[in-house]
Amino acid sequence: DAGVIQSPRHEVTEMGQEVTLRCKPISGHDYLFWYRQTMMRGLELLIYFNNNVPIDDSGMPEDRFSAKMPNASFSTLKIQPSEPRDSAVYFCASSLSPEGWGHIPSYNEQFFGPGTRLTVL
């Protein structure tokens, strides 16, 4: 498997523009997570899905952020309108549910993509 795939790897945009980040999870994984990383706040969870359904979006900073997962192999994180303070590295990660790990139900390793570095001017 190619691992978690994110696109684009780098995005530079101007304030007010719409930004769409994309993620393809590892095939067969039923959890998908979106994180944001900045120097100030570290790595923060924004939202996560289980079987394509959003479970917890309490980390989404405000209404300008939205995330969708139309099917098991694709998810998007959209920022509209973008602001300079949204500049960060955005990571997508996927994971199997405990049942998927058979005799190790506690195993919850998340597999991260390479990230998208977003710069809003």
Place this chain on the structure above:
Amino acid sequence: LAKTTQPISMDSYEGQEVNITCSHNNIATNDYITWYQQFPSQGPRFIIQGYKTKVTNEVASLFIPADRKSSTLSLPRVSLSDTAVYYCLVGEGSGYALNFGKGTSLLVTP
């Protein structure tokens, strides 16, 4: 989720053993302890997970005392390539959300 506290940064020389301790005083009975490693310009990657006592794999060892209020990640004989940020997380091992925070930035020098 139980809150964790770990040092912001650590320095080490090549060949030394590095121990990073994480405090999690409010850990719950069902919580597991997980450590991730993040190299510059990459996403975090899983290193090790444990519930109690000691766990060892090809990368590191994880020591967890009986009260489970802390844990120590041990990296034997570090090399320059072990320079990375190390995150301690506590939470139910169910694929649910984990709080990474800022982690511990380890710098290994010659």
